[in-house]
Amino acid sequence: MAVWLMKSEPDEFSIDDLKRLGKANWDGVRNYQARNFMRDMSLGDQILFYHSSCKVPGIVGTSRVSKTAHPDPSCWDESSPYYDAKSTESSPRWDQVELTYESKFTFPITLSAMKNMAGLEGFSLIQKGSRLSVMPVAQNYLDVLGENSSHFKQTPA
DNA sequence: GCCAACGTTGGC
DNA sequence: GCCAACGTTGGC
Numbered sequence: 740m741a742v743w744l745m746k747s748e749p750d751e752f753s754i755d756d757l758k759r760l761g762k763a764n765w766d767g768v769r770n771y772q773a774r775n776f777m778r779d780m781s782l783g784d785q786i787l788f789y790h791s792s793c794k795v796p797g798i799v800g801t802s803r804v805s806k807t808a809h810p811d812p813s814c815w816d817e818s819s820p821y822y823d824a825k826s827t828e829s830s831p832r833w834d835q836v837e838l839t840y841e842s843k844f845t846f847p848i849t850l851s852a853m854k855n856m857a858g859l860e861g862f863s864l865i866q867k868g869s870r871l872s873v874m875p876v877a878q879n880y881l882d883v884l885g886e887n888s889s890h891f892k893q894t895p896a
Numbered sequence: 897g898c899c900a901a902c903g904t905t906g907g908c
Numbered sequence: 909g910c911c912a913a914c915g916t917t918g919g920c
Contacts, residue, residue, distance in 0.1 A: 746918090770903075792918050850919080868901035870917045898920085905914080 773873035797849035806837030844890035
């Protein structure tokens with residue numbers, strides 16, 4: 740089982756939204772690297788849910804991949820902010836995955852806390868200028884997060 | 897609201 | 909294929 744991190748602006752879609760809905764399609768990804776990572780996801784992979792562009796950026800909970808990558812219909816919807824005229828139904832360019840809610844942390848693992856954790860050096864999330872919204876989380880970084888947060892405990896595959 | 901960093905676009 | 913211009917992301 741792999742673990743990934745996905746960013747969302749809580750004003751757009753928050754961990755509370757996912758909790759309320761139970762599951763949701765992660766649509767609107769319009770970056771090739773992020774899309775390719777979504778295509779690498781397997782059923783049951785764990786997702787760290789990250790709140791970005793907000794008062795306290797950080798990891799706020801977890802979810803699971805309940806449906807692997809498949810075409811994102813919002814790219815054909817002219818009324819959608821994610822509409823992409825270059826992506827046609829016969830040759831879809833963008834994908835989404837379906838996520839199922841798993842947990843919300845009592846306290847988030849904040850970005851500022853992560854920047855101070857020994858062992859997270861090199862984790863792309865905390866690099867200055869990092870804008871990637873979907874990224875893999877290597878085992879050594881998961882170990883550090885587990886050691887530093889009582890809220891995040893990895894569930895065995 | 898500012899701005900640095902990054903990705904994409906399009907002219908050449 | 910280069911690269912300047914532009915738009916977007918996201919922390920602060």
